[in-house]
Amino acid sequence: MNPTSSSAPPRIVVLGSLNMDLVVRVPHAPAAGETLQGHSIHSIPGGKGGNQAVSCARQGALVSLVGCVGADANGEALRQALQQDGIDTSAVATDASAPTGTALVMVEDTGQNRIVVIAGANARVEIDDVALAARLHGTAFLIAQFETPIAQVARAMTAAHRAGCRVLLNPSPVQPIDDALWPLIDTLVVNEVEAQTLSGRLVESPRDAAMAGESMRARGVARVVVTLGASGAVAVDADGARHHPTLPVETVDTTAAGDTFLGALAVTLASGASLDEGVSLGIRAAALCITQPGAQPSIPLRSAVLRSALPPAWTPL
Ligand code: RIB
Numbered sequence: 001m002n003p004t005s006s007s008a009p010p011r012i013v014v015l016g017s018l019n020m021d022l023v024v025r026v027p028h029a030p031a032a033g034e035t036l037q038g039h040s041i042h043s044i045p046g047g048k049g050g051n052q053a054v055s056c057a058r059q060g061a062l063v064s065l066v067g068c069v070g071a072d073a074n075g076e077a078l079r080q081a082l083q084q085d086g087i088d089t090s091a092v093a094t095d096a097s098a099p100t101g102t103a104l105v106m107v108e109d110t111g112q113n114r115i116v117v118i119a120g121a122n123a124r125v126e127i128d129d130v131a132l133a134a135r136l137h138g139t140a141f142l143i144a145q146f147e148t149p150i151a152q153v154a155r156a157m158t159a160a161h162r163a164g165c166r167v168l169l170n171p172s173p174v175q176p177i178d179d180a181l182w183p184l185i186d187t188l189v190v191n192e193v194e195a196q197t198l199s200g201r202l203v204e205s206p207r208d209a210a211m212a213g214e215s216m217r218a219r220g221v222a223r224v225v226v227t228l229g230a231s232g233a234v235a236v237d238a239d240g241a242r243h244h245p246t247l248p249v250e251t252v253d254t255t256a257a258g259d260t261f262l263g264a265l266a267v268t269l270a271s272g273a274s275l276d277e278g279v280s281l282g283i284r285a286a287a288l289c290i291t292q293p294g295a296q297p298s299i300p301l302r303s304a305v306l307r308s309a310l311p312p313a314w315t316p317l
Contacts, residue, residue: 046296051259231245
């Protein structure tokens with residue numbers, strides 16, 4: 001299927017974190033003991049769960065988010081930001097005993113970032129099995145990351161599997177994945193560091209990524225995508241491995257590039273298109289994301305992605 005063709009919007013459920021990003025722009029990351037004058041500081045909606053939900057919504061999916069915020073102004077601001085993108089927030093709980101999640105994001109002049117996450121209310125996410133089963137009915141994908149408790153992610157993955165809903169897992173920040181969970185994953189999206197940790201292999205090239213992807217597929221997951229930053233991405237499935245290069249763009253801020261990629265990939269797959277079409281659209285979406293500052297404000301709409309330049313063709317590995 002052509003990702004540009006129109007059909008009923010796919011339904012996607014995201015289980016994930018909501019963070020208010022405290023973004024500090026700096027010339028370079030300070031060394032130990034160094035005091036540095038920064039350029040600016042802003043509070044910007046983020047969190048891997050929120051960003052991935054926004055990316056899916058801006059790519060045209062009907063999205064609902066399962067998460068938790070504190071009873072504070074940041075929680076309300078994050079909820080409102082999601083609603084502005086048409087995301088169903090009825091499963092975003094409010095827990096008055098914890099502050100809304102916060103991320104300290106330091107962005108260097110090169111656009112590279114360093115992030116510290118304080119989980120806050122994200123650590124209080126608790127799945128309501130009955131409500132989740134109803135929500136997963138007729139849903140193409142459950143998307144989850146590891147910024148919410150892994151036991152709750154495992155429960156949601158099991159529920160999705162039972163409901164016939166495919167699971168797209170982004171195990172970030174990386175932690176070991178239980179043996180029983182691997183076969184529940186339809187699509188695993190990891191960066192080089194995550195691929196290396198989960199496969200136990202060094203990942204320094206597209207060929208290394210292909211081998212790491214194959215070894216993770218051997219654990220039961222159907223498809224693996226390894227994102228490689230400026231070197232593009234590697235897609236691995238039953239047909240083998242392919243390297244998708246990216247186009248060089250002026251990098252302003254890489255925050256949420258992976259989340260943007262993942263949303264575009266998920267919506268393309270949910271629409272019935274191939275893994276390679278999804279990866280290609282994801283690369284175009286991420287390339288636009290990194291030309292803008294911040295997490296959620298930098299995530300492009302589908303119309304902008306479809307107008308953007310095509311990356312070079314993929315090559316088999
Ligand atoms: O993936 C980027 C996100 O990671 C940021 O928005 C930050 O909140 C952390 O969760």
